[in-house]
Amino acid sequence: MKKIPAAILGATGSVGQRFVQLLDQHPLFEVVCLTGSDRTIGTRYGDTCRWLLADPMPEWAKNIKVVATDPAQVDELVIFSALPADIALTVEADFAVKGSMVFSNASAYRMAADVPILIPEVNADHAKLVDIQRKDRGWKGGIVTNSNCTSTGITVAFKALLDAFGIEKAFVVSMQALSGAGYPGVPSMDILDNVIPYIGGEEHKVEIEPLKMLGAFDGKKIVDASFVISAHTNRVAVTDGHMVCASVALKNKASVEDAIQVIRSYQGPEISQNLPSSPVPVMLYRTENDRPQPRMDRMTGKGMTTVVGRLREDPLFDLKMVINSHNTIRGAAGGSVYNAEVLHKMGYLS
Amino acid sequence: MKKIPAAILGATGSVGQRFVQLLDQHPLFEVVCLTGSDRTIGTRYGDTCRWLLADPMPEWAKNIKVVATDPAQVDELVIFSALPADIALTVEADFAVKGSMVFSNASAYRMAADVPILIPEVNADHAKLVDIQRKDRGWKGGIVTNSNCTSTGITVAFKALLDAFGIEKAFVVSMQALSGAGYPGVPSMDILDNVIPYIGGEEHKVEIEPLKMLGAFDGKKIVDASFVISAHTNRVAVTDGHMVCASVALKNKASVEDAIQVIRSYQGPEISQNLPSSPVPVMLYRTENDRPQPRMDRMTGKGMTTVVGRLREDPLFDLKMVINSHNTIRGAAGGSVYNAEVLHKMGYLS
Amino acid sequence: MKKIPAAILGATGSVGQRFVQLLDQHPLFEVVCLTGSDRTIGTRYGDTCRWLLADPMPEWAKNIKVVATDPAQVDELVIFSALPADIALTVEADFAVKGSMVFSNASAYRMAADVPILIPEVNADHAKLVDIQRKDRGWKGGIVTNSNCTSTGITVAFKALLDAFGIEKAFVVSMQALSGAGYPGVPSMDILDNVIPYIGGEEHKVEIEPLKMLGAFDGKKIVDASFVISAHTNRVAVTDGHMVCASVALKNKASVEDAIQVIRSYQGPEISQNLPSSPVPVMLYRTENDRPQPRMDRMTGKGMTTVVGRLREDPLFDLKMVINSHNTIRGAAGGSVYNAEVLHKMGYLS
């Protein structure tokens, strides 16, 4: 089978590099184009990119000449976008107009009514919003976004509980990894021996994005899930892996044992399964009393699995738990690659 | 004025050392006795104690011979106890029987109905439980405990809100410093590039101790405050300073501005003021959007001030905020020294 | 081919766990016996061992019943020893007497004249000391030690330079990872925001072990390499990966370019090549001006490769360089597994 040619927008940044790494030897997609900022245009990726990952840069990437993030110069069918939100806002739509399918890590289009925030094991059917995009906007391609990195683990865990018991409200407090802020990102003087109880814009995203992702697609639009989330977000001295402490009030009461069973047995819709990036398992429930932990659990399921632990009773709501998810794999580049695999399976990439 | 002779129980541990440091040149108390474990008995404190603080060990302490933690051998009027909870349970009562006033950092007696958990700027009047102890137990002395280190900052901040608006319920999530686990405490391999979402017994303490401290003393007993707290507790890679994210539902609605004003203007009862260890100010409200932070704010008011920030609306409850408190000063040794100062002013130490 | 049954002594500690991990699905050896301290005897390994690695414990290991470290009860041919030095001193010889080949991570026998400290890509021929052991001590088996973790990377890099140019003297300063101290090891309060310029016994080992390993085996004994090493050793806040700054005075002057070429082209003796644990490449020379770094380079060659960088002129000696080596893989368990593979190839395990 011939692979589908793909481009990575913003390939020199930290999320762009994760795309390069995760698409190395991908069975469906072949990266043939890398874009970068003005400074990098015309240079070899191997010369221009300050590689931040411990795994070495793939050989094929080194020789690619970086081009401008310009729809007139980039015409691959599949576009992975690691652009900043402000640039994404103008450029991604231009690609969609021309016929590319854009799989975006940017927040620019997440809350647009006809753009899905896709987590395949949660809401693969939201991908059909692409049909609405094409119909209403006249796009030949489309835009599919992935979730905010902190929202990802929360949404996967909540999906299982929502389906089984209903959710009335939820309180979430994150302890987020440094890689979530990109590179150079957080100055070391700010975080060594410290915690920063603020991440710009993050609490708002965590309070609204999961409700859209957990909402129902009625064939025309998403009807958001109807509970309220309260979020506090913090930065801690961890390289990768976002942790969340969550307390959840359920519609129908459930025992701790039942909830654990629901977490363990949750399966995404069939179309989300058996793809190259499908998390195996979708969720892992750890029974130790001090897990999950970011350094120990972030690479579970090649960084795609949501790890849950410490499910216990909550004196105010019903259940307390801890959720861990790899923020730059599951919550960023890996999530978008998975989204592209699902849309391929659905027939949107032909 | 002649200083009151004092002993420190468990003086070689990390909290014991803080007592030594904070009582150096104290205007009221003079440490004349240090107790330690079997291994250390008979040795000079300066030789036997692996000093963990950056400030040097006071000269007077170096030459004190460590004695056993034995009420038969220690007869100072004022006892500062840094004992582990299990030993404290038997020994502290023996001291109280004999006539010593024990200011304890241990949890052993905190939940005893006739023992106060004292935070002078919150509940100085609870000190009168010592009269009940003496009457009911026949003790000549008494026991006054300080609060769990995580509960301390929460309780001070909640006191101001409770007085002004009433509290219906509260969610709290802690990010706690390493020094809270003593020494050697948390292995470095467990916490570097990591978060541990579990501290044994801590969540239970944080859910119940503040309610006792915020309760009313009716002359005979404490009537606990009647709201519910839900707590998650985490260990992070910070040396000193416990951070708490809190969401609070109020009885009487209040604007963010009013709540900030209440935090800023809160004063403890008069008897808690103008003592050597009184926090100045009681609370500091920081207006930056990313404060408090443990490394930047823990030493506010010589480590005795509770620092609050990020007061904002909560979509589920009423208010969100962040609270920081120095865990081994305000939340441990410094708290007990302050308690002793208050009981001295009340006349219990004569 | 039938695999050779193997036992791991001290299997519950941090190096013991690395042995379990690295021997999972090993093509030559099959672990059938795990020993532990009194507390763990008779329990299932999966129940008793506090697993410290992010990769999950292999399934086969979970069900093995831990037995005492007693030669009367353990009779596998191949023994991997992660024992403390004092216990190793008595027990390892007992195993050798009985006929087992002991591959030891302990320092107990390293400096015995007839025991090799083996780094196969450096001194595979030293393995023949086992013949001397059998002849002089009457052992049916033998003892082969691996190198101190800090000495390992130094010795590999120095071997290439010694062969090509001769070495007259060397200065080395280490910055060592926390995992080198075992578990619980270094208290977090001692190392966060800190450096500890002392590791008990380490400087002496680093000054003498490489000279033995770089020595020549004359058929009867090792003639140590005849240069002098001066070592400073430090502990830093890194999980895995020991870094060394080295300055080397050469016998025959060499340009920086020649030295880099020598590092890059160094190959171990043929018998050390193409084994399951052979480092590929033996050494990697990084050309960036700020590499190697422990977090980025420790897993090179599955943690078995020595990574060198910053080769440049030294105003006092001839060359400065930086060397990085994974301390618990190349410098501990992985080294001993590699040693066993070499002795198998030499015919000592039949």
Added chain:
Amino acid sequence: MKKIPAAILGATGSVGQRFVQLLDQHPLFEVVCLTGSDRTIGTRYGDTCRWLLADPMPEWAKNIKVVATDPAQVDELVIFSALPADIALTVEADFAVKGSMVFSNASAYRMAADVPILIPEVNADHAKLVDIQRKDRGWKGGIVTNSNCTSTGITVAFKALLDAFGIEKAFVVSMQALSGAGYPGVPSMDILDNVIPYIGGEEHKVEIEPLKMLGAFDGKKIVDASFVISAHTNRVAVTDGHMVCASVALKNKASVEDAIQVIRSYQGPEISQNLPSSPVPVMLYRTENDRPQPRMDRMTGKGMTTVVGRLREDPLFDLKMVINSHNTIRGAAGGSVYNAEVLHKMGYLS
């Protein structure tokens, strides 16, 4: 006595802030002018400066309006310069022409033959180079630089040994704090769980600056000390405090005990003593086998004392030792303030 008006150039950066902190309530100097970059001109310092220190910004500083770093607008007699080296190169001379005494933390003029690198307890007499500056360059004022932060502790410790025994050569390896890179400085993703074995330009400075500082002023010029230093410099995850491992070959052999005695008893020249910033003691020798450590020892003598430990025999040279010095106090702003105090005492500030 009326205080001397002073200006701080580059007051909003991390070293500039240290100047503001250390000059708060200084008995000789009163800061009346703060300069900053274009973005900050005309704004209140309290509004424009992102304050990085845990101690709060002094009240007097908050209301000062930031002005441009322009000799036409800044005419204080005493100038503390925290400028980057490139800007310092042009601007500092302009101030010296006009009649200001510039106390500079920049490297721009350090190696100029007629500019002293001053560490008062080492080479206070080098200050007389200002007379040469005035004579040869026609400056009415002058420029006095402080040492590179890493060179500082080395130079103080070496001075005592040089005077007592002579030095033939020295090998130094630094482990440097993050604050040495300014703000935002080192990205947290680069240093957490890591060491960076490279600091641009630093090794060269550490190899040459101490030789100038340890040189003799013959009335016209400095005759450099005539030994050779070899330096490796590394960045580690420490907030403040530079550590150096040093090995020294002496001209006249000395025992470890004698060397310790020399370190302990070293006094700077009389003119360097009893000033507000004089280190007390000049050096502290720690006898523990694992000290100095940056977190524990950096604030010794208010951050001005050089702390030495682990003096022991070196198998290649004569002595090994560990040196710690606070890089932003002794090695930066505090050093320049001390320099200004010495020049005031010498009569250069009138």
